[in-house]
């Protein structure tokens with residue numbers, strides 16, 4: 001008899017797993033999704049007037065031909081390519097991203113601090129113990145002070161001394177001193193670094209359209225409004241919020257790993273303790289629609305200054321004019337809170353005031369406010385804390401012993417492979433692993449990848 005596979009969550013990872021199982025002709029599977037809609041953190045919401053908002057700026061840049069193939073199959077020409085135009089807004093200036101390559105735009109004093117710091121960093125032994133020390137050792141005190149430290153403190157919402165730096169890889173541009181000096185001396189902008197220098201975005205429906213279409217093709221297998229509340233790992237049985245129970249042979253989990261372990265019975269105490277130590281932050285996403293076309297060809301902007309409430313703002317109508325009524329402009333602002341912090345009083349007005357003070361909109365645009373939207377996500381960034389790897393190395397192998405693959409951004413608790421393309425692929429590979437087809441390559445903590 002074919003093994004019965006249950007997938008918890010119809011976000012990108014759960015849908016990736018379901019897509020692959022279906023493609024391989026495996027029919028004995030069910031996706032259980034707590035929400036009434038698919039997409040998880042990558043969902044989009046369209047209101048009755050046609051405004052579409054994503055949960056933060058979600059752009060598509062894929063590392064995997066398998067994901068490219070799915071995107072082509074479901075969206076084809078409705079997936080539109082863009083060249084990134086990203087900036088850092090600080091000291092009243094627009095500094096092209098990445099900051100370290102474009103320090104020539106800073107004031108002379110700040111530029112000097114950055115260059116002296118870079119020269120110092122180049123001559124230091126490099127053995128940092130945490131993310132903060134890594135920043136100092138890599139960039140020197142100037143870039144640390146003017147961008148890297150204040151920006152990262154805003155995004156992560158925890159002291160940088162409490163974070164590891166082994167996740168960095170392609171997520172943070174490091175230093176090419178000669179190139180930086182050349183850019184300063186020859187007054188050159190250098191803004192095409194990184195895997196998302198080119199990205200794509202659906203013409204209609206926001207990023208969530210990808211996952212709506214994947215879910216539509218899998219409709220017969222997905223149960224919405226089905227929250228998993230208990231998992232008996234020894235008897236391979238789970239319980240839903242409505243009291244019904246289901247048996248499985250193998251389980252792919254994509255709900256946050258700490259929540260999942262809390263809901264499991266039959267796991268060892270050290271697994272429970274390790275799961276309690278996982279650290280995350282929460283995110284407040286605010287969408288603002290303005291009744292005029294705001295022209296600059298910006299994709300998104302980073303805000304290191306503590307006086308500005310958000311850390312990043314996306315010009316969503318520059319990705320697709322169809323996310324708003326004609327000749328209107330949509331911004332999406334992202335703000336971080338600690339996981340135990342309450343929401344700020346009125347995030348929408350704080351965002352609108354922040355957009356004015358940062359110079360993205362004018363004071364009189366407040367009278368052209370045509371739409372607002374806000375959405376809090378309790379789990380926004382899985383934080384690579386100092387002991388995260390050690391905890392994941394306790395949890396994941398033990399779950400796998402019980403036929404459970406916990407994957408995805410929060411299911412795996414990985415920021416470094418926590419984007420939509422990674423999430424879909426983690427699901428894809430989990431499905432193949434359960435059918436004994438291949439080892440996993442994307443999820444770094446899989447029991448059998450070493």
Ligand SMILES: Cc1cc2nc3c(=O)[nH]c(=O)nc-3n(C[C@H](O)[C@H](O)[C@H](O)COP(=O)(O)OP(=O)(O)OC[C@H]3O[C@@H](n4cnc5c(N)ncnc54)[C@H](O)[C@@H]3O)c2cc1C
Nearest residue numbers: 009011012013034040041056058059228255408409419420
């Ligand atoms: C602010 C922000 C910006 C981002 N920007 C980008 C970007 O530009 N590009 C990019 O590629 N990625 C981006 N990402 C990452 C992207 O959102 C994730 O890669 C992706 O959503 C992870 O998919 P997942 O399936 O692992 O998890 P999720 O999307 O979290 O899906 C998990 C699913 O499980 C469901 N669930 C939870 N608990 C239960 C339960 N008990 N029972 C049943 N169902 C349950 C949830 O409702 C959810 O649908 C961003 C993320 C954030 C937060």
